[in-house]
Structure formats: structure tokens, C-alpha cells
Amino acid sequence: GAVVSQHPSWVICKSGTSVKIECRSLDFQATTMFWYRQFPKQSLMLMATSNEGSKATYEQGVEKDKFLINHASLTLSTLTVTSAHPEDSSFYICSAPLIRNTIYFGEGSWLTVV
């Protein structure tokens, strides 16, 4: 079974609304999780590092007020895309390291903003 579970797999939302994506480590605790996104024909790109008990660390060019990350517990990180616009339509995927160099990924979430 999946070690890291991501939900929802697909979501369509209206422009201007917010959407939340969840990432859960099912059988281990993760103090750190990572959020990536992939635009068509591009590589997976790191957006931010989610830290349990402290603020997320965002990569250059990623708006922290737009992509809210909350690491609510040792097994759950959420990514909320606020005031979504069509250009936010993308594939979002999370990862959680069990130990260094042993990294599990969720199944990913397709976001379409209409």
C-alpha cells in the first residue's frame, strides 16, 4: 500500500476560490515534508519545505501568501492554494522522508482552475 497518501487526486475549482491538498504519511512520522509542482513538459520543481511545528520554507519565486502550508501534525501536511487562478493549474505532489535518502511520494494532485 501507499506509504504516503495525497488527497484529492483531482480537483477543479473556480477562479478566486481556495483549494486544500492533504499529504499524509501513513505508517511513519515525518517532521519534514516537501511540496513539488510540475507544469506541462517541465520537471518536478520544489515549491516549499513543510516543517512540523514551525513555518514552511519557500523556494524562490513561490508566493508564501498564495500557497499556504500547514504541517499540522507529524503525519499531515496541507497545501492550500488561495485565490486560485488558471495559471495555478498544475500537478502538485508531496514527499516525506522516512530517513535521509529514503523518500516516499504521494500519488499527486491535479488542480484545474476554471
Next chain:
Amino acid sequence: ILNVEQSPQSLHVQEGDSTNFTCSFPSSNFYALHWYRWETAKSPEALFVMTLNGDEKKKGRISATLNTKEGYSYLYIKGSQPEDSATYLCASTPNNAGNMLTFGGGTRLMVKP
């Protein structure tokens, strides 16, 4: 090399063919190189993690090599099967980056029966 690059972007082979792909990565400040197998609608599946120059790893019909001095890794599949059809991702981790991965664009392999 500043980014992680993979070639080819896609590959069509016949069942039974052997094939290989290339991953180029920054050789400075290198820590680890990861290979993942990614099927549509599934989580990427870890194949190998390599850290030492000259590392060779094998898992069934799939093997990988690592050259950290020149910054490249090869993934080999012997006797490709239709179930090997997937996107193969490589990702590097610099020495100071913890578990953050920098991905290449992937190689999409399609094996025809």
C-alpha cells in the same frame, strides 16, 4: 552542469530489447542520486539511491551506475517487458540540501509487446 538533465525524453522499444537512459547532474557539492519509476496515477517508486562514485546497483533486470566526478548516471533495463513502461525520473541531492530533490525531466519508456 547546473541542472539535472535526462535523455532521451522518450523511448519506444520492443519487448525483449535492452535499453538505457542517461541522467546528468551537477558534480560539485554532490550528495546523492536517486532513480524513481513513475507510473501514471501512482506514486513514484524508488528504485535506487547512490552516493559513491563508481556505485553500481541492481534490482532484477534494472541496474544503475554512478559517476560523481563527471556528473552522470546510467539506468539500464535488460530484456524490457511491457510492465516496464513508465517514466523514469532521476533526482540529485546536494550535500547541504537534506532530503530536497532536484529532478530531471524524466525519460518516458514505452515497451511494445
